[in-house]
Amino acid sequence: MCQLLGMNCATPTDITFSFRGFSQRAGVTSDHCDGFGIAFFEHKACRLFVDNQSAVESPIADLIRNYPIKSRNVIAHIRKATQGKITLENSHPFMRELWGRHWIFAHNGDLHGFQPQLSGHFTPVGNTDSEYAFCFLLDQLVERFGYQEPSIQDVFQVLQEVAPQIAEHGTFNFCLSNGQALWSYATTKLHWIVREYPFQHAQLIDLDVEVDFSEVTTPEDRVAVITTEPLTQNEQWTAFRAGEMILFQQGRPILHAMTTVQRLIREAQDPSLRRISKADLY
Numbered sequence: 001m002c003q004l005l006g007m008n009c010a011t012p013t014d015i016t017f018s019f020r021g022f023s024q025r026a027g028v029t030s031d032h033c034d035g036f037g038i039a040f041f042e043h044k045a046c047r048l049f050v051d052n053q054s055a056v057e058s059p060i061a062d063l064i065r066n067y068p069i070k071s072r073n074v075i076a077h078i079r080k081a082t083q084g085k086i087t088l089e090n091s092h093p094f095m096r097e098l099w100g101r102h103w104i105f106a107h108n109g110d111l112h113g114f115q116p117q118l119s120g121h122f123t124p125v126g127n128t129d130s131e132y133a134f135c136f137l138l139d140q141l142v143e144r145f146g147y148q149e150p151s152i153q154d155v156f157q158v159l160q161e162v163a164p165q166i167a168e169h170g171t172f173n174f175c176l177s178n179g180q181a182l183w184s185y186a187t188t189k190l191h192w193i194v195r196e197y198p199f200q201h202a203q204l205i206d207l208d209v210e211v212d213f214s215e216v217t218t219p220e221d222r223v224a225v226i227t228t229e230p231l232t233q234n235e236q237w238t239a240f241r242a243g244e245m246i247l248f249q250q251g252r253p254i255l256h257a258m259t260t261v262q263r264l265i266r267e268a269q270d271p272s273l274r275r276i277s278k279a280d281l282y
Contacts, residue, residue: 002077002108002109003025003032003108003229004075004077004174004175004226005076005226005227005231006106006175006182006184006227006248007071007073007074008072008250009071009072009221009222009223009224010072010223010250011218011220011221011222012071012072013223014071016064017209017211018225018231021206021207021231022055022076023036023055023064023078024056024206025206026056026078028056032055032079034086035052035054035079035088035091036061036076036078036079037050037091038076038093039075039076039095040071040073041073042179043179045179046095046179048095048104052088055078073177073181075093075106075176076093076106077107077108079091082129083111087126089126090126090131092107093175094125094130094134098138098141098178099149101179103138103177103178105137106174106175107130107133107173108171108173108189111129111130111132111133111169111172112170113169114129114132114169114170116136118135118136121139122138122139140162141158144158153247159185163245164243167187175226180249181249182226182247183245183246184226184245184246184248185246186240186242186243186245189229190226190239190240191230191238192224192225192226192240192253193235194224194225195223195235196222196223196252197221199217200213203233203234204231204232204233205232221251222251222252226248243258244257244258245258
């Protein structure tokens with residue numbers, strides 16, 4: 001399957017250190033070679049770079065590794081194709097406009113039999129289950145809120161209801177952002193860490209590179225990093241629990257929710273048990 005990388009920050013920050021290690025998993029330390037993409041928010045708009053080449057071989061990825069683009073919200077993805085051809089239109093992250101903002105989505109997993117009817121407001125360009133799920137999520141937000149832009153907490157409420165329904169069809173780990181915050185959900189594997197003052201030294205797992213963050217940061221900086229597998233070997237990463245959703249803003253987790261994964265598994269095995277239900281907050 002694919003791998004995800006997200007970053008949410010209190011101040012504009014570059015992701016070059018994390019991306020250098022992450023991109024090695026696209027052919028050097030792992031085999032996620034079927035395209036890559038990365039999106040940088042600047043207020044409501046987004047710089048989106050995608051390529052159907054491996055992040056190890058792509059000149060675009062080389063630019064990202066060496067050019068420190070600063071942003072408060074970043075989502076990156078390296079693909080190992082399970083559904084959809086290895087083409088540009090199937091490369092994550094995917095972008096759509098909603099309520100006058102760009103929305104960015106990237107998915108790790110494989111969904112089977114997930115084809116609910118879409119409204120037509122958002123239509124997949126490629127043929128992946130991931131882009132279809134993204135369009136469905138946005139449809140649900142429009143259905144709930146119409147033309148009135150909701151708060152990030154209201155979006156969280158809808159996502160915690162809808163994400164488990166999609167997860168009934170397979171593995172559904174994702175990162176989503178509109179430039180205001182970053183929502184992330186895991187059914188199998190995601191990890192996160194917050195780096196803040198006093199900053200420490202970090203060493204990548206996939207590459208012989210290390211950095212002393214105390215030398216390149218200020219006390220106002222704070223960075224949350226979300227990734228499929230931990231990127232560093234000397235920091236304490238926190239694993240998402242199965243069915244956990246977290247909302248990150250200003251470089252820290254501000255909302256958590258849990259869904260009952262055991263119920264989802266039972267319903268997946270016996271479709272007659274399926275029902276629309278809200279997640280359980282904790």
